[in-house]
Amino acid sequence: xxxxxxxxxxxxxxxxxxxxxxxxxxxxxxxxxxxxxxxxxxxxxxxxxxxxxxxxxxxxxxxxxxxxxxxxxxxxxxxxxxxxxxxxxxxxxxxxxxxxxxxxxxxxxxxxxxxxxxxxxxxxxxxxxxxxxxxxxxxxxxxxxxxxxxxxxxxxxxxxxxxxxxxxxxxxxxxxxxxxxxxxxxxxxxxxxxxxxxxxxxxxxxxxxxxxxxxxxxxxxxxxxxxxxxxxxxxxxxxxxxxxxxxxxxxxxxxxxxxxxxxxxxxxxxxxxxxxxxxxxxxxxxxxxxxxxxxxxxxxxxxxxxxxxxxxxxxxxxxxxxxxxxxxxxxxxxxxxxxxxxxxxxxxxxxxxxxxxxxxxxxxxxxxxxxxxxxxxxxxxxxxxxxxxxxxxxxxxxxxxxxxxxxxxxxxxxxxxxxxxxxxxxxxxxxxxxxxxxxxxxxxxxxxxxxxxxxxxxxxxxxxxxxxxxxxxxxxxxxxxxxxxxxxxxxxxxxxxxxxxxxxxxxxxxxxxxxx
Numbered sequence: 001x002x003x004x005x006x007x008x009x010x011x012x013x014x015x016x017x018x019x020x021x022x023x024x025x026x027x028x029x030x031x032x033x034x035x036x037x038x039x040x041x042x043x044x045x046x047x048x049x050x051x052x053x054x055x056x057x058x059x060x061x062x063x064x065x066x067x068x069x070x071x072x073x074x075x076x077x078x079x080x081x082x083x084x085x086x087x088x089x090x091x092x093x094x095x096x097x098x099x100x101x102x103x104x105x106x107x108x109x110x111x112x113x114x115x116x117x118x119x120x121x122x123x124x125x126x127x128x129x130x131x132x133x134x135x136x137x138x139x140x141x142x143x144x145x146x147x148x149x150x151x152x153x154x155x156x157x158x159x160x161x162x163x164x165x166x167x168x169x170x171x172x173x174x175x176x177x178x179x180x181x182x183x184x185x186x187x188x189x190x191x192x193x194x195x196x197x198x199x200x201x202x203x204x205x206x207x208x209x210x211x212x213x214x215x216x217x218x219x220x221x222x223x224x225x226x227x228x229x230x231x232x233x234x235x236x237x238x239x240x241x242x243x244x245x246x247x248x249x250x251x252x253x254x255x256x257x258x259x260x261x262x263x264x265x266x267x268x269x270x271x272x273x274x275x276x277x278x279x280x281x282x283x284x285x286x287x288x289x290x291x292x293x294x295x296x297x298x299x300x301x302x303x304x305x306x307x308x309x310x311x312x313x314x315x316x317x318x319x320x321x322x323x324x325x326x327x328x329x330x331x332x333x334x335x336x337x338x339x340x341x342x343x344x345x346x347x348x349x350x351x352x353x354x355x356x357x358x359x360x361x362x363x364x365x366x367x368x369x370x371x372x373x374x375x376x377x378x379x380x381x382x383x384x385x386x387x388x389x390x391x392x393x394x395x396x397x398x399x400x401x402x403x404x405x406x407x408x409x410x411x412x413x414x415x416x417x418x419x420x421x422x423x424x425x426x427x428x429x430x431x432x433x434x435x436x437x438x439x440x441x442x443x444x445x446x447x448x449x450x451x452x453x454x455x456x457x458x459x460x461x462x463x464x465x466x467x468x469x470x471x472x473x474x475x476x477x478x479x480x481x482x483x484x485x486x487x488x489x490x491x492x493x494x495x496x497x498x499x500x501x502x503x504x505x506x507x508x509x510x511x512x513x514x515x516x
Contacts, residue, residue, distance in 0.1 A: 009133045010161045012238055014154045016303060017140040039088040042212040046205030047078050052252065052338040053200055054410060056259025059182075061411035068183035072190035073197055083499035087506025091513070121178065128168035136161040191488045194495075195481075196410070203343035207334060210350040214359055214383075215240065218376045221366060229373050232312035235303045236320065236373070243288050243320075247328035250281040251335020258339030262407035267400045274336050274395065278329065285328035289321040312373060319377050326384040333391035340403040341410065342394070349390050358383025 054070045136157050143153025173179055215237055222233035254277035261270035292299065296317035300310030337346045362379020365371045371378065483491065 009129070010136050010158060010165075012242070013133060013137050013140060014158045015234070015238060017144055018151055018154050038209075038213055038216050040085045042209045043081060043085065043205055044078065046208035047081060047201045048074065049204035049208065049338055049343070050074070050197055050201035052204075052255040052335075053259060053341045053343070054197070056256045056339060057263040057341075057407040058411040060260030060263025061408065061413050062264070063412050064181045065184055066412050068179065069187060069189045070197075071183070072186060073193065076190060077194060077197060077201065080495060080499040083503040084506075087503045090506055090510045124172045125169060128165060128172065131168065132161045132165045135164060188485075188488070191492055192483060194492075200341065200343055203347040204338065206347035207338075207343055207350055210347065210354055214354040214380070217359065218362065218373070218380075221363065221376065222373050225366070225372055228306070228308045228312060231304065231306065231309040232300075232316065233373050233376075235300060235309065235313050236316050236377075238303065239292070239299065239317070240320070240324075243292070243324050244327065244331060246284045246288060247281040247331040248335070250277045250284075251332045251338070253277060253335070254332060255335040255339035258336060259407070262340065262400075262404050263411050265404060265408075267404055270339075270400060270403075277332050277335065278395075281328050281332040282325075285325050288328075289324045292317050292324070293321040316373060316377055319374065319381060323377065323381045323384055326381070326388040330384055330387040330391050333388070333395050336395050336398075337391070340398065341406055342398075342403075345394055346391075349387065349394075353383045353387045353390070357386060 051070065051074055055067055058064075058066050058070060139157035139160060140154050143149045143157055147153060149156070219230065219233045219237060223230035254273055257273035257277075258270045261267070261273060296314045297310075299317065300313040304310065334346050337343060358379045360379070361382055362376040365375025365378050366373070367375075369375055
């Protein structure tokens with residue numbers, strides 16, 4: 001929770017400073033933050049969430065060297081998504097460009113945080129975030145009031161803080177040698193298995209983006225009604241995000257603990273982690289909701305002194321108290337789904353809940369019924385109630401045994417309990433990936449096939465064990481289809497070329513519209 005809070009507080013501090021400059025300044029920050037969140041932060045956060053599944057399960061299995069390979073693969077893939085982000089940013093108004101959080105800094109910070117969190121290392125991101133927030137607050141005060149730069153000064157403070165956050169984490173990992181057990185240097189293995197990563201990353205991104213974008217849409221629509229409604233919605237979005245971080249943190253903890261347990265084959269521990277996370281999340285949600293409702297008339301003053309905006313926020317916090325209870329439960333369930341690799345289910349449910357139910361109802365109440373922002377939050381309340389019901393049902397019916405088997409495959413260690421023997425692991429040792437690959441079939445695969453034909457069972461370099469939950473000595477492997485060097489050059493080259501092409505199109509559009 002503290003790690004996520006420290007990251008978000010960078011934006012909150014900027015909003016507070018700019019909000020006290022005036023209503024227009026608060027709205028400009030709101031618009032800038034909305035564009036940033038929709039086009040950059042939500043995408044990077046969602047894509048990096050694939051690591052909640054892959055790194056946690058692999059680390060739990062004990063296959064530590066594969067963790068480094070997964071991180072390398074994550075960096076390459078996520079960095080490619082920076083190009084579309086840049087294309088969007090260069091086509092926005094100048095104020096939005098000034099307020100951007102550079103996607104490369106944001107994405108790298110998120111990946112480093114996932115790398116540490118999924119190894120059970122929690123405090124470094126918290127400490128780095130705390131230091132960065134102090135720097136951000138000091139820079140805001142100096143640039144806004146000392147140098148009279150106004151909103152532009154806050155923008156520079158925000159951008160500098162994001163780069164500092166990523167740099168601090170990198171230095172910690174480097175100087176404390178956290179990488180020693182999991183990082184053996186850059187390897188061509190990171191160019192393999194992009195398909196399996198994308199199959200988790202895209203649904204993970206959609207889980208985050210679908211929900212995030214719904215609230216940003218609410219902010220834009222509130223701006224159509226009035227400046228006061230937009231300001232109130234901006235404050236509510238800040239409050240929502242801070243409150244959401246508590247159940248989201250339990251979701252992250254559940255994802256990590258469940259991933260570790262599934263990787264290690266401890267199903268009882270996985271189920272216990274699931275139940276404990278849900279219980280703690282609900283208890284904290286009740287406390288948070290009651291606190292916000294009791295202080296509803298005072299919270300608005302933190303962000304602005306405008307009486308009209310404060311009054312709207314006070315009314316919205318009443319419905320938000322109930323909203324948060326269901327949202328907290330759904331958020332924690334989402335973390336459980338990530339820990340088990342079920343992001344696709346979460347993405348589908350979020351799409352139906354928010355865009356099929358919540359937004360249509362909310363928009364109708366906003367404009368047709370003239371309820372304004374209150375109508376939007378009513379629609380969101382109905383949505384999260386159904387979300388909590390659906391997510392709870394999925395988690396209750398979860399097949400933990402199947403989830404464990406899938407985790408073993410992702411971790412590079414595949415096993416089964418059939419006649420108390422291990423199932424053959426169809427994997428290739430990474431140090432022989434390119435030297436043994438012949439005509440689409442490796443020598444290792446041929447050896448495995450020959451032994452299977454004789455009726456035997458083998459797992460390379462792993463001792464056979466007849467216990468139900470076997471803890472093998474894992475090895476670094478490439479799971480799934482093995483691509484040749486030629487295939488890698490073509491496919492990864494096309495991916496890079498496509499990303500660059502999107503950026504060039506963005507530059508061309510900017511030049512054409514700029515001249516017009």
